[in-house]
Amino acid sequence: MSDEELKNNWQTRFSNVSVEIDLAHMGNELDNRIKKFERTVKRRNNREIITVFALIPIFAFVALYAQNLLSRIGAGLFILFALVVITVLSTVRKSGLGLVSFPVVEYLGAYKGYLIRERGLLDKVLYWYISPAVLSYSLIVIGFHRYLLLIPIFTMATLVYILNKRAVRGYFDPLIQKVNSDLEQIKNG
């Protein structure tokens, strides 16, 4: 079989398949998916921002008017922590935008970098997310002598830690390995 026959075989046969697509139906589905995608992103961002800005006045009140120093320090730390979390998440998300129109080799390299950054976030969740949250919350609770309230936060922290570690091992590590092997193959294969 010659190159031309091969190309002809590929282009004609697969053209017949595409004729069967219902473009009108596809247009509606696509429109729905685009709207759903935009709505989901907007809702997620709004939810996070609203949560942070709803919590800040409460913790600011505790930081300013609590009777004990421990709770005031804890509330102050919590405000700092909430702002850091919002900044970290939006920075990582922005770094993933627009990659898909890069040339394939560049895309795979950039995508790998993006995945490594996301993996890093989950892998180090204990340091930038769990510890500051638990520490600030614990200081507030201890300041008010409500020790039983430490149980739910420690349970939640353990759960978040386990889920994040599981995502690193079960999702990110195999995906990064696959992207890396594709990158090696296309460059050197």
Add this chain to the structure above:
Amino acid sequence: MSRQLETIFLAAINNNKNKIFRICGAYSGLPQEAEDLFQEVLLNIWISMKSFQKKSSIDTWIYRITLNVCLRSQQKETKRKQTILSTDKTKMETLQFKSPEKNRYEELYHCIRSLNETDRSLIILFLEDLAYKEIAEITGLTESNIAVKIYRIKSKLFNCLKTEL
């Protein structure tokens, strides 16, 4: 999105829908999967429209997005795809003796799918009759590198087709 971008988007999709669908077909096991992947590609093209800077032709730009989305879907669903691929092979075996023309297409499809994802993307661009220069713009590899790789992948493909015959 502005009316102007929307018009460019619709025109580009109309001109390239067959090519996009052929590429999606080569990365999917079942027709429904190819349609899902096709939609995923269109969604990504739509989302990226604002960042299109006309540094390359819109066709080259669309090829890039299509291949990147297909590779990404393959990377994310390797385990699931293995199951689907085996189902697909079974389905193709049952169709095998319908017509010689259909056989040739199925053999080519089967052989392309037996290549690894990156070889598959290069041979697809070659089969779409793109010049090495265009393939270089899409992949980010050099033209000489592409020539060597295409030669090697074609040998694999011809060997596979001989075995299938």
